[in-house]
Amino acid sequence: MIIDIHCHVLPEAVAQKTEELFRARTGNKNIFDFSIKQLLKVMGSTVDKAFINNVVLRGDLVPRASDWVAEQVKQHPDRLVGMYSPHPDMAEHGRELERAFKELGFKGVKLNPSLMHYYPEDPRMRPFWEKANELKVPVLIHGGRNVEDFKVQKLDSARRFCEPNGFRPIIKAYPGIAFILAHFAGAEDWWDIAVDVVTKNSNVYVDISMMGERLSPQTITKYIKTVGAQKVLYGSN
Numbered sequence: 158m159i160i161d162i163h164c165h166v167l168p169e170a171v172a173q174k175t176e177e178l179f180r181a182r183t184g185n186k187n188i189f190d191f192s193i194k195q196l197l198k199v200m201g202s203t204v205d206k207a208f209i210n211n212v213v214l215r216g217d218l219v220p221r222a223s224d225w226v227a228e229q230v231k232q233h234p235d236r237l238v239g240m241y242s243p244h245p246d247m248a249e250h251g252r253e254l255e256r257a258f259k260e261l262g263f264k265g266v267k268l269n270p271s272l273m274h275y276y277p278e279d280p281r282m283r284p285f286w287e288k289a290n291e292l293k294v295p296v297l298i299h300g301g302r303n304v305e306d307f308k309v310q311k312l313d314s315a316r317r318f319c320e321p322n323g324f325r326p327i328i329k330a331y332p333g334i335a336f337i338l339a340h341f342a343g344a345e346d347w348w349d350i351a352v353d354v355v356t357k358n359s360n361v362y363v364d365i366s367m368m369g370e371r372l373s374p375q376t377i378t379k380y381i382k383t384v385g386a387q388k389v390l391y392g393s394n
Contacts, residue, residue: 163392216247301343364392
């Protein structure tokens with residue numbers, strides 16, 4: 158069975174506009190337009206299941222976004238798996254996370270501090286981390302350069318929201334969480350640190366999303382051999 162751990166989806170009413178904005182901001186050419194219809198088409202008969210998430214930019218919209226994701230899974234239970242996506246400014250982190258897993262049937266969490274501009278140790282997220290650790294949920298989190306850096310050739314020395322060193326405190330504090338650091342945990346810019354964080358922590362994994370277009374096949378192979386194939390999940394982003 159082939160599982161895609163990293164898929165962003167949106168209602169069709171906003172999917173195309175969002176795709177255009179994302180392409181302009183990052184310079185990336187997406188293979189689908191964030192819609193469920195196109196995702197299922199791209200999956201075809203090759204990808205058996207896709208974990209889907211709907212990241213929203215306001216805390217009060219999180220419950221509605223979760224309900225929408227749950228409805229898409231309900232319509233395609235054999236192809237889609239729901240992921241919960243919180244926001245740092247939302248209230249009742251613990252209660253909403255518990256609802257997502259126990260009532261809506263979600264199987265994972267997707268975080269994007271880069272898009273929302275907060276660091277993993279942000280105090281606003283502490284209630285989330287505490288509940289996630291209690292429930293022992295897997296958390297997929299953007300790894301590496303900020304979204305607006307995708308067009309940049311070489312980064313300056315400023316700290317990025319999701320650089321691999323920044324994950325160390327929460328990885329150590331919450332051993333009950335399986336962390337999946339997307340994009341090889343930021344190996345594109347912080348190779349040694351990304352390798353160290355992944356190999357030194359048994360609860361840390363990575364996904365391969367975006368690496369096919371940003372790293373050479375030789376570099377990708379080297380990274381997978383270095384951290385171990387058992388640490389690498391497939392994700393298309």
